Amino acid sequence: MSVRRSPQTVDGLLPSPEPVRFVAEDGTAVEPPAGYAEPAGEHLVEAYRRMVLGRRFDRQATALTKQGRLAVYPSSRGQEACQIAGVLALREDDWLFPTYRDSVALVSRGLDPVEVLTLLRGGWHCGYDPAATRVAPQCTPLATQTIHAVGMAEAMRRKGEDGVVMAFIGDGGTSEGDFHEALNYAAVLRAPVVFLVQNNKYAISVPLAKQSAAPALAYKGIGYGIPSEQVDGNDLVAVLSVLTAAVTHARTGGGPFLVEAHTYRMDPHTNADDPTRYRESQEVEQWESADPLARLETYLRGRGLLGAEDVAAAHKAAEEYAARLRDAMNADPEADPFELFDHVFAEPTPQLHEQRALLASELTARED
């Protein structure tokens, strides 16, 4: 009477024993596991351009914190391959549920960088229009967004759309109960959602070894009946290949898919963090040699897909982009205090009207 399943089902759910790789750290091609297709050359070149831009944006944002133009910034440096592959694997009508860490993904998706940074400069909570961009507000309460992603995927399925949702989450976030509930709901509903875990080895100061004892986080999928894969998160070619397969799986009715991208957070958690308290600088240096951008550039040049002028053009575009951003961020953000009462409900309650009036009287009093 007890449940019986074929071991077959099981194998289909386990990730590759080693992270999927197309390109070695030195930029040379390696044999990927069967079943994964290399993305087209022009896609890889486009990915390269975006990585150059994304990294420049990231550097600019960090600079803005030093100039006091940004209150706080969680850098993506070292994780560009994950974030940009995540964006490239999606269509415009697909949804993205990012964390505070994924600003590079957002600007790569084409969002206005000033709007993306509105939260972090202390302006309004979410600076961009989630409905128009199909990008949920960057989420801070860890893992909570993964369940919203499942709900949105289920909504698209119900409306007969063939859209897919990609939920971003970090290694630390996978420890939260909400991640578990999201995976389970996605599997039971067979929702078209891809979970992308950027395992950057740290949750602020807490290293992966204190976070999980799993062989790899990708092994969490089988416990929900979700096919999973692990990939070298600093190999853009591999991440894009695996995520494209995952998105196709979800879009074609295969249900959810879990991808763990092994990467590394090169910078402090945020500008406010002090990593010297919890990690050795050699560890960071070692990971420099795994830099996703250099690796992709070497690979594309080696394959003759990228020339010196392409590289120069990409950097020129990135510099212009950064300059525009710097100028735009030079102005202080503005906000209307009365807006505080406008979005609590569609219609303010009598209590909120009263409190708005109180604030009004305070502001007039200050004036005279």
Add this chain to the structure above:
Amino acid sequence: MSVRRSPQTVDGLLPSPEPVRFVAEDGTAVEPPAGYAEPAGEHLVEAYRRMVLGRRFDRQATALTKQGRLAVYPSSRGQEACQIAGVLALREDDWLFPTYRDSVALVSRGLDPVEVLTLLRGGWHCGYDPAATRVAPQCTPLATQTIHAVGMAEAMRRKGEDGVVMAFIGDGGTSEGDFHEALNYAAVLRAPVVFLVQNNKYAISVPLAKQSAAPALAYKGIGYGIPSEQVDGNDLVAVLSVLTAAVTHARTGGGPFLVEAHTYRMDPHTNADDPTRYRESQEVEQWESADPLARLETYLRGRGLLGAEDVAAAHKAAEEYAARLRDAMNADPEADPFELFDHVFAEPTPQLHEQRALLASELTARED
């Protein structure tokens, strides 16, 4: 730079592809997978006695609901092998963290049945002394107790005791975030705790298929680095063998272990439930043929470990036990209203003193 593990580690964490079995439904022996030892005969006979008693207790409790002596009772009928093996696998100084469903485990552990039923008869919340019995209060908020179990296991480890904690949970409870957090904490801390999932196929009315899409719940272990096993929960011999191995693993520093016991809830969720709304009676009848008590009896008789007189003696003891329980439950529970203020804090606050005085004045007023 990315995480590497040997597939070896991985295999060690996966459960058997089929639930472990020693005894077929017809009571005949079957070949168990390698590595599992059959418990000694006298243990099995003791288990048989406890199952007879446990089932009789369960039937009596259900009867008491009909007589209005119990407000509500969640029956264990059909799950006795899991609960009694769970108790037999433990030492007296080990801790048990049960749910509302596990009353049979508690009486089998030797707790006073009236104290066990205090909660369900509307008396005080927990009728027994958890410290003295090393049995945590039966837990209703699903899965929350599994984290407490990890904490207690960690406490014993820290105190240098070699105790083990067994956390009971149902199939539905595994969907709660707290279960995920408990498994992860246990694995990272290498806490000596065994998680016993009684997969009785239903969470009130919700069948397993709506609860999880996993090949089996035991496959959740690998995602935390926890070795796991699945077992035929209606085969006492198998459950006791697997749990004994799991407890030894935990006691000897191996860390946590996850066991899924495939069983079935024969009765309604509680006496208040109406299963005709969500399951077919044939399904229940089919499971009758997998009855754990009949199966063990046939097996032990076949092996000549159990004679007619042993069976009769076991039933006689059970009848006497049930009679004593019936009589004891005939008296109405009593409680002192002022005790309401005694256990909120070690020392009542001034506010509680005031409220106690208010109640006192009310009660005196009622008297005259």
Add this chain to the structure above:
Amino acid sequence: MTATMTMAQALNAALRDALREDERVLVFGEDVGPLGGVFRVTDGLTKEFGEERCFDTPLAEAGIVGLAVGLAMGGFRPVIEMQFDAFAYPAFEQIASHVAKLRNRTRGRLSLPIVIRIPYAGGIGGVEHHCDSSEAYYAHTPGLKVVTPATADDAYWLLRDAVADPDPVIFMEPKRLYWSKEETSVADRHAAGFGRAAVRREGRDATLVAYGPSVPVALQAAEAAARDGRSLEVVDLRTIVPFDDETVVASVRRTGRCVVIQEAQGFAGVGAEIAARVQERCFHSLAAPVLRVTGFDIPYPPPILEHSHLPDVDRVLDAVDRLQFDDQPDLLHLTREAS
């Protein structure tokens, strides 16, 4: 057309009518499908509307609420059930950090028309964790509307209003009133508007302000007081957020005395807010302090003792009697006694 129905039946009718009228409405939660919910409030909905519209979820409350958030972002109108008050706590982060805040975080670009139904409070002999009065947690959280009906008719109309509302509504259902039968008009509306309190009984000498499970207690107390020649007005809040200051203030200004009744533990509960508001707005009309009659500041008692905890007619009348005196000498005297 009116009919006698229990509050549970009225809620069921409201869900059925909402599902019929708006295909974006979805009902889901634990055991709300074929079983029809442990209180049968969703009885028959899966049968009539199919698994697509009314379905069981895996057992995880944060999951239920989070799923509702995503579905609402995607254009649906989820009406979800938390099986019991204390079992909504696992969803607290989803409710406080997302349900309550998403409209505000996005400057109104996203809204969440979600109804979270929560059977709450005691008086039914339930065991621990099944009888919490949790309304204050939600009422204190900006961005949530908090509703609690005391009659079958209000149950129907307030739930219809809640489902139609563009914002999240925590819909608190007093368990012990599920089976109380009343004349209910599900066809043409007599019920007051959303956000308005109702004067359930008019009176001159004092105002009893109550909501949800305490409304019948207030009415019984008023009945008993009338026999002693004291005329009590009974105001039923219906919605805690928004709060109907106008009705409450008008009543207390007239009667000059006020007792607030709340089943929940008293400390920092909704009753404290009511008492604070009333004395802020009616101070010079008050002949006595605004008194509160509440549950004690203790975890909900076991069934055998719940009657000692729950505010009853006598406790209300005792408070009304104290309205005649200065600075509650008896209460102070109790304090001395106690220490």
Add this chain to the structure above:
Amino acid sequence: MTATMTMAQALNAALRDALREDERVLVFGEDVGPLGGVFRVTDGLTKEFGEERCFDTPLAEAGIVGLAVGLAMGGFRPVIEMQFDAFAYPAFEQIASHVAKLRNRTRGRLSLPIVIRIPYAGGIGGVEHHCDSSEAYYAHTPGLKVVTPATADDAYWLLRDAVADPDPVIFMEPKRLYWSKEETSVADRHAAGFGRAAVRREGRDATLVAYGPSVPVALQAAEAAARDGRSLEVVDLRTIVPFDDETVVASVRRTGRCVVIQEAQGFAGVGAEIAARVQERCFHSLAAPVLRVTGFDIPYPPPILEHSHLPDVDRVLDAVDRLQFDDQPDLLHLTREAS
């Protein structure tokens, strides 16, 4: 021996001394180990006491609290940190259904000497979810003691008291006061006892009741009022649960007027409880209604707007001015204006 230290340093000293004096004390949470906590309150503890006594947990708040419950059942005294106010919400079920109730559920056979440290409230330009004032959720939950220091000296002694307490204590740390320096005596105790409020400044004309982050605001307001010849008394609650009725009532009976200051959104907050209690107990000594100065009933604003939300000296003084009038005509007039 006294020393000038910040509140963060005082808390660090209290943890260090507690770890030294009682080996059952354990400190754990997110980033409290080598990093020393995001606010450095646990700085150096892992170095001095080792990973066994002060350690980082996996990232899961229900897990942290649930682990503390099990460890406390096993004889330890966990002092755990929730990294920020809003990030304690995932643990709400563990706190409300277990931490608060276990002693009561087991008739005192089990107790939970757990301290849950929660950095809370705003004023530091933090982004969303990092500035919630969540004290009322806990104060409304029977079985929890709720503490919040306003000075470094109190931070040290109240935390020592909390760790020594046989029952669970929610220890709310006002973020914005972490860096405020004061004379602190960690050697011989001058601080008031646990459960007692402190009169921070004596006055005749009105009483300002405040706690945590609002105490400095109250003191500044009293200072400013003094310049206009108005003498305000300032009471710092120190512990919200238990509540020191004696000190508050004595002060208000003397001054005859009271303003309650609370940073949290006002509705059903701790300030409502204080206002309700004060008018219940001091009604006939009151020359004016008890007024509340609170944050608005809105989600915590983005940094650029938080100054408009937070109760400041002017908002307090405006309230004090209103204490002179009847039924707050200006407030009613605002209501009309608004609608």
